[in-house]
Amino acid sequence: MRPAAVVGTGQTHHAAKRLDVSMAGLCREAIDRAMADAGVDWPDIDAVVLGKAPDLFEGVMMPELFLADALGAVGKPLLRVHTAGSVGGSTGNVAASLVQSGVHDRVLAVAFEKQSESNAMWALSVPTPFTMPVHAGAGGYFAPHVRAYIRRAGAPEHVGAMVAAKDRRNGSLNPYAHLKQPDITVESVRASTMLWDPIRYDETCPSSDGACAVVISAEPTSSRAAWIRATAMRTEPTTFAGRDQVNPQAGRDAARALWQQAGITDPLSEVDAAEIYVPFSWFEPMWLENLGFTDVGQGWKLTEAGETEIGGRLPVNPSGGVLSSNPIGASGLLRFAEAAMQVMGTAGDHQVDGARVALGHAYGGGSQFFAMWVVGSERP
Amino acid sequence: MTRPLSAPLDVGFDYTRSTGPTLGRFLSDLRRRKVTGIRGSDGRVHVPPLEYDPVTAERLSEFVDVAATGVVRGWSWIPEPLEGQPLDRPFAWALIQLDGSDTSLLHAVDAGTPDQMATGTRVRVRWRDERVGAITDIECFELSDGPAADPVEADDVTMVTTPVNLHYTHSASPTEDPFLRGLMDGRLIAQRCPACSKVYFPPRPACPTDGVPTTEQIELSDRGTITTFCVVNVPFLGQRIPPPYVSAYVLLDGADIPFLHLLLGVAPEDVRMGMRVEAVWKPREEWGPTMRNIDHFKPSGEPDASFDSYSQHL
Numbered sequence: 249m250r251p252a253a254v255v256g257t258g259q260t261h262h263a264a265k266r267l268d269v270s271m272a273g274l275c276r277e278a279i280d281r282a283m284a285d286a287g288v289d290w291p292d293i294d295a296v297v298l299g300k301a302p303d304l305f306e307g308v309m310m311p312e313l314f315l316a317d318a319l320g321a322v323g324k325p326l327l328r329v330h331t332a333g334s335v336g337g338s339t340g341n342v343a344a345s346l347v348q349s350g351v352h353d354r355v356l357a358v359a360f361e362k363q364s365e366s367n368a369m370w371a372l373s374v375p376t377p378f379t380m381p382v383h384a385g386a387g388g389y390f391a392p393h394v395r396a397y398i399r400r401a402g403a404p405e406h407v408g409a410m411v412a413a414k415d416r417r418n419g420s421l422n423p424y425a426h427l428k429q430p431d432i433t434v435e436s437v438r439a440s441t442m443l444w445d446p447i448r449y450d451e452t453c454p455s456s457d458g459a460c461a462v463v464i465s466a467e468p469t470s471s472r473a474a475w476i477r478a479t480a481m482r483t484e485p486t487t488f489a490g491r492d493q494v495n496p497q498a499g500r501d502a503a504r505a506l507w508q509q510a511g512i513t514d515p516l517s518e519v520d521a522a523e524i525y526v527p528f529s530w531f532e533p534m535w536l537e538n539l540g541f542t543d544v545g546q547g548w549k550l551t552e553a554g555e556t557e558i559g560g561r562l563p564v565n566p567s568g569g570v571l572s573s574n575p576i577g578a579s580g581l582l583r584f585a586e587a588a589m590q591v592m593g594t595a596g597d598h599q600v601d602g603a604r605v606a607l608g609h610a611y612g613g614g615s616q617f618f619a620m621w622v623v624g625s626e627r628p
Numbered sequence: 629m630t631r632p633l634s635a636p637l638d639v640g641f642d643y644t645r646s647t648g649p650t651l652g653r654f655l656s657d658l659r660r661r662k663v664t665g666i667r668g669s670d671g672r673v674h675v676p677p678l679e680y681d682p683v684t685a686e687r688l689s690e691f692v693d694v695a696a697t698g699v700v701r702g703w704s705w706i707p708e709p710l711e712g713q714p715l716d717r718p719f720a721w722a723l724i725q726l727d728g729s730d731t732s733l734l735h736a737v738d739a740g741t742p743d744q745m746a747t748g749t750r751v752r753v754r755w756r757d758e759r760v761g762a763i764t765d766i767e768c769f770e771l772s773d774g775p776a777a778d779p780v781e782a783d784d785v786t787m788v789t790t791p792v793n794l795h796y797t798h799s800a801s802p803t804e805d806p807f808l809r810g811l812m813d814g815r816l817i818a819q820r821c822p823a824c825s826k827v828y829f830p831p832r833p834a835c836p837t838d839g840v841p842t843t844e845q846i847e848l849s850d851r852g853t854i855t856t857f858c859v860v861n862v863p864f865l866g867q868r869i870p871p872p873y874v875s876a877y878v879l880l881d882g883a884d885i886p887f888l889h890l891l892l893g894v895a896p897e898d899v900r901m902g903m904r905v906e907a908v909w910k911p912r913e914e915w916g917p918t919m920r921n922i923d924h925f926k927p928s929g930e931p932d933a934s935f936d937s938y939s940q941h942l
Contacts, residue, residue: 267787270648272679276687290685307643307792317678320685365643369864377635377798378808380919381868382875382888384860391858392877396942399856399901399935445859445896488836489826489884490940 251628252347253473254588255354255465256286262426262458262573265364271311272318275360275459278578279319282356282461285594286469293463294352295325299339299359300577301332301612304371306362319358331481333386334525335359336460336580337610337619341479343464344621348476353466359581360459368455368576384444387452387528389614391444393493394530398446400494403533403548405446409437411529412451412571414557419568421558421597426456426573437529451529451571458575460582474588474623477605478509486614493615499538502618507540510622512605516541516550519622520603521563521590523583525610527570532556535609536564539620558600566590566598580610584621591625632805633917640793650679652786653691658765659782661755665692665729672730676763694728696753696776698769701725701732705742712793714768720745724769736768744771752776761785800917803833806845808917814909818883820844826884830919850907850922852880853933855941859896874899878925879941886941889919893926902938904930 258281260266266274283289296319298312308314312328319326331338336359343357369385383389397403416432419425432450440450463469464476482502484491512518524539526532533547541562542550550556556564565571567586570579587608589595595603609620647655650666654676657664666677667690674682681688703722709715714736722745723732738754739745751769753776759765761782800808803819807830810817819831823838827846834841857876860869874896877886891899893908905925915921 265646267646268648270646270651270679273648276680304639307641307790317682317685318680320680322682322685362646365645366641367865370641370866373864373866374637374639375866375868377637378633378800378804378918380889380922382860382873382890384858384862384867384875385864387862388858388860388875392856392875393942395858395901396856400939400942441861442859443862445861447858485836487885489821489824489828490837491885492942494942 249348250350250466251475252344252464252466253468253475254462254623255469255473256282256288256463257585257589257594258282258285259424259460259582259585260458261424262456262575264426264455264457266362266457267364271306271360271362272315274362274457275315275358276318278459278461279356279358282463286463286465288354288463288469290320292354293320293324293356295346295355296321297327297329297339297343297346297355297357299329299335299581301335301361302371305368305576306365320356331612331617331619333576333612334580334610334617334619335612336578336582337584337608338481338580338617340462340581340584340608340621341481341619343462344476344479347464347466355464356461357464357581358459358461359578361575361577362457363455363575364457387444387447390528391447393615394528395446397494397530397534401533401545401548404552406434406438407533407548407551408451408529409434410551411526411532412437415526415565415569415571418558418566418598419572422568422572423596424573425568426454426458427568447528453527453570453574456573456575458573458578460578460585462581462585462588472592472594474591474625475627476621477624477628478506478622479620480506480509481619484616486616494534495538495544496615498616499535499611499618502620503539506620506622512622515539516562518605519562519607520605521566521587521600522607523567523569523586523609524564524607525570525580525583526565527574529571532564539609558598563600566595566600580619583610584608587621588623591623632800632802633808634797634799637796637798638793639796640791642789642791645788645790647786647788648679650677650688652784653677655761655788656782656784658763659759659761659785660779661696661777662779663694663696663726663753665694666690667692673728674731675726675729675733692728694726696726698724698726698729698751700737700745700747700749700751702747703737703745705745714764719768722769724751735766738768738770762788801833803831803842807831811919811921812915812917814912814915814921816848816850816880818846818848820846827882828885829880829883829887846882848880848882851928852878852883852905853938854891854899854901854903854905855879855886855938856901857891857899872896876925878905879938884941889922890924891926892924900932902932902935904928904933
């Protein structure tokens with residue numbers, strides 16, 4: 249496997265409703281920025297990989313077909329990736345594999361969601377015949393598992409609010425973030441409405457329109473590059489007897505494979521910044537444990553100690569994360585791109601000083617699809 | 629084997645589309661009884677206009693007025709129109725190259741009978757009286773070599789609504805079927821995996837862990853333990869139960885996997901993990917093949933189950 253690097257990243261200004269652009273225009277806003285960042289033009293791109301979440305979210309079957317012109321894919325291979333909410337991450341990994349394998353020299357990865365065209369809560373709660381209609385979107389799905397985490401870890405109730413306040417403050421440093429709340433506090437989060445007890449309004453990701461794109465290349469196209477040191481994806485069924493929904497096996501397995509491939513033995517010491525898929529605040533400590541940054545039951549202590557703030561031992565979601573912008577299909581690729589930006593030194597006001605190794609992480613479905621990569625500033 | 633139970637499943641949503649500048653111009657002009665194309669890098673005029681060039685991928689911006697008259701380049705006869713199609717009588721789907729354009733537009737031709745249709749036939753737009761800025765502002769094309777109606781003034785369009793409605797027949801699996809028929813008699817039927825001995829309720833066609841069919845049927849009682857839960861306070865489109873309500877994972881005694889159901893008879897703030905519950909059934913005359921026969925679960929009054937007894941089911 250030959251080395252591959254992220255040589256350019258781009259994203260849209262994320263917002264609840266980007267009514268000024270079509271789906272094609274939304275994608276191009278991110279693509280044009282990524283290609284300018286990489287200093288490449290359309291003839292330099294060999295293939296395009298597109299990711300987005302379920303088609304019911306926009307009601308367009310196979311949008312990759314009508315988007316081919318806008319994605320610059322005419323006359324080139326165009327692949328669609330589909331792994332629910334983790335799809336942005338999987339899209340990055342698929343694009344990376346096309347370069348690492350030597351199939352293509354430069355690949356454009358794009359992911360998007362235009363949530364304003366539909367209603368994801370509706371799309372995730374279609375009442376199937378013969379069943380009890382108690383489903384209530386993603387929040388309703390994950391809230392019981394958050395409760396189980398709090399109970400198992402013995403975590404104090406304010407930790408979730410700490411995550412939310414931190415990520416929203418970080419989002420205020422990110423010019424592309426949907427939510428910018430520099431004045432948010434743990435107290436104001438705790439005072440916000442309880443939506444799906446134990447998840448509060450301010451602990452919930454927004455619904456965003458947005459897109460993200462990265463250019464992955466076998467050779468650098470400028471003086472900056474984020475070298476892909478490892479990629480991993482794992483899957484498990486939504487439900488089975490004895491399934492651990494708090495700390496899923498697939499996530500643990502993916503992380504183990506990832507660190508091994510990257511040559512990392514002590515992630516907490518060796519990783520300088522992490523962009524982790526946290527759509528509901530409590531998933532920060534849950535995934536810190538699942539990823540092996542801490543022992544089981546200890547993740548919340550890292551958060552509570554302030555170590556996941558910018559300037560802490562492991563800054564988590566310096567971009568503001570999913571809690572600040574959630575164009576679902578793009579959210580995973582945004583994590584991957586933001587990790588690359590950290591090691592390329594292009595993260596601007598949310599740059600972690602001296603970041604040389606960073607994690608991008610995404611999960612999807614009922615915590616059953618996991619995709620992650622480690623990028624570094626050093627050529628392997 | 630009897631045919632598994634099935635039931636209709638209708639899924640519908642009025643999707644909105646922000647058109648962007650290019651399709652927005654096209655749709656706004658349709659409202660004005662005008663057809664607009666766009667010139668590509670190779671000089672071809674595309675109708676409908678493309679936002680990005682299919683050759684260079686660059687943004688296109690040179691709009692071109694084309695005629696509302698044109699010629700049929702290919703067609704297919706639809707003897708029995710379906711729901712949602714442009715006409716409720718037999719018609720032709722046709723690829724129509726409008727005068728002044730280099731590409732073909734797909735639309736309906738109200739030709740009456742197929743022998744009226746031929747490649748090369750001249751057609752013109754029949755405009756809808758009430759135009760909203762949508763492709764359906766062209767009601768259809770009609771056979772004519774005369775000019776189309778003149779343009780009129782109208783406001784710009786930046787958003788369109790496209791209702792999508794899907795009608796499914798949802799069928800239970802052969803494994804689910806005896807479970808559902810059991811519910812009609814007030815019985816809770818589970819199945820045990822022959823490999824790992826885990827008891828699945830509802831039963832599955834195969835054990836997700838071992839991949840083997842689960843054949844041994846077991847009847848469970850209607851008592852169990854709340855493993856975990858959430859309180860749904862948020863209203864949303866299509867919601868069937870008015871919030872707030874407690875959506876709880878119930879682990880029936882003897883089962884190895886919990887399922888989601890409704891918990892009532894206790895204030896949401898008093899619900900606990902480990903709470904013991906029992907089913908409250910609807911009146912027997914309301915029973916059908918559905919978990920909704922259990923109206924809800926309520927606390928049974930037994931002492932809470934120990935955490936260890938359900939910790940492997942979280």
